[in-house]
Amino acid sequence: MTVCNNCGVELEKSMNFCPLCGDPVIKGNFRDKDAIKEEKIRKQQQALSDIEKLDQFQKRKLVWEVFSIILVSGIIVTLILNLILNHELTWSKFTIAGCIAVFSYVSIFSFWPKRIIFHFTGSFITTSAFLLFLELWLGKIDWTLSLGIPILFAFYFIALLTLFVIKMCKQKGFNLIAYIFIAVALLIISIEGIISNYLYNRIFLSWSLIVLVSILPLSAILLFIHFRLRRGTSLKKFFHI
């Protein structure tokens, strides 16, 4: 009779591994060489995967460092060139602002690779700041605050919402297209609202409503097809009350 040293069940003589817990069968009191070898390999693999994980972070850090060097030197070079050629700060403002914006994008994506919400807020803030700076340098702030940033915000917000909804979907198919259509309709409504508010100081919707009215039934049809075609799900089962 053989007994598994790990889980204590009785094994067949012919068994080399315990079918319950996967432990190698040990004859006598000491673990046999193969088992020890195997465990070593397993531990090594574990260690390896740790290094791999570390590597990914380091890779991202490397990319970030390379980008920083390129961007900083770009800023310095354009600054010096601009000063030498024009004796004052003129066109380099735009390249510098552009470089700084790119730099913040790269930083956000390398340090929070999995935080979509950070990506969105980060790039929203960066892009808004970039627009603001451009206008500021060009003279007076006109459309950025009342037009540019609200539209940007609507875009980022709706995109984030859509991504979230898509992520929550268990089964992906026609429903995604429907959600994206709805998101586009929402975005168009927001854009028209913002523009009309900018132009006439009141919210006035016309063409975006037509878009909405044509998109909604389309989405409804897509959703219906999706739920109808969900594999193995009959309507009766899904909608039973």
Added chain:
Amino acid sequence: MKEVQTPAGLIPENLWLPLDNAAKIFPAILNKQLTGVFRLSVILKERIKIKYLFQAVSLLENRFPYYKVQLKKGFFWYYLEKVDLPISVEFDNNGICRAFKTQDKKSLLFRVLVDSKTVSVEFSHMLTDGFGAFEFLRSVLFIYFEKCGIKLPENLRVFKPGESPSEGEYEDSYNKYFQKDISPILKVPKAFHLPFPLNISPRFEVFTAILPLDSVLETAKTFKVSITEYLVSVYLFALQEIYNEQDTWKKSKNKSMLRIQVPINLRGIFPSISMRNFSLFVMPEIDLRLGHYTFEEIVKKVYHLMQLETDEKLINKIITRNVRNEKNPVIRSTPLFFKSLMLYFKYYSLGTSLYTGVISNMGKVKIAPEIDQLIDYFAVVAPPPNKVLKVNCGVIGFNNHLVMSFGNITSSKDLENKYMSVLKSHGIKIQLKEL
């Protein structure tokens, strides 16, 4: 139980079942800690011969199609849908009553766990109650011992591989025995809750005590009550002590109604052979505003309440009340998300605040003399209690062992200790076990 044979193929290939009346609440409230999973264990006298156990489980693989299901989200309700996954047999080293993956992830809602001399089955309460789990375990044991070469009686009433399940096995008996006469809902005052602090995660612990069945029975007899009634009375008595030990401030704040939820197997009252949920609760109580109770007074109160509440007519009323909610067209056609929210709040505001403790007695079990002599004892662990209830208790009898398992999510063993000292004071010898 009568065997109703139906031709194979009666179970449709794309089987799906709406959750039964008792299971409907679960998807809304379950999480990693509140798992809704209970455990039934059998401790054999010899180590498990693992080869035969695997064989036994795989032979029964297709005998219980209504358990080979996963939880799916419908638009109005959750439902169970057939899934082709093998029954998992695992080494039992991952904690007791661990949650099953739900939320549309592919996973069965029950498992078989093995450790040395113990075979346990863990079922999500969405599938069945203690009865269903016991019948399943019993069938596994029967085939296991047959494989081990034990001569077993031919005519033993167990589920055998190759049979096709009868329709009665997966019927929703709540709906079947629902009667039209509708009674007003009784409003009951909220109950006292144990004032103990919760454990940090993983918070669920089980404390097991083995009592000699004969001496418990004898003690119960001296009080002229059944074992369940006796154990409930001890529970209430221990709770009364805990209540009295509170300081005055807490006493004034806490409720003074001690109420125990006692599940009863309705298959004993109705001719159901359902392998899904079919139990209900009676709730014996004492109100401490009326003063201190002696043990004898508690026993008397419990006896009368249990007799009254297990009356068939009253049970009919309770079923009606439970099922009526389900039949309400407004509730039925509320989309799932809102319904889940409603159930969640209803559960915490009404469901659990009404009782102080749970004691679930599966009674004395036996399989067949040939098998019984190879078994040491059985144990049952109720699903981890929620953060209001904090402690519950599962009881099962076998041979001369009455095994009580207290599931506890607090850092206090006060209730268990008081319970044991009441038993000791009645002359019952207790053996404690680490499970």
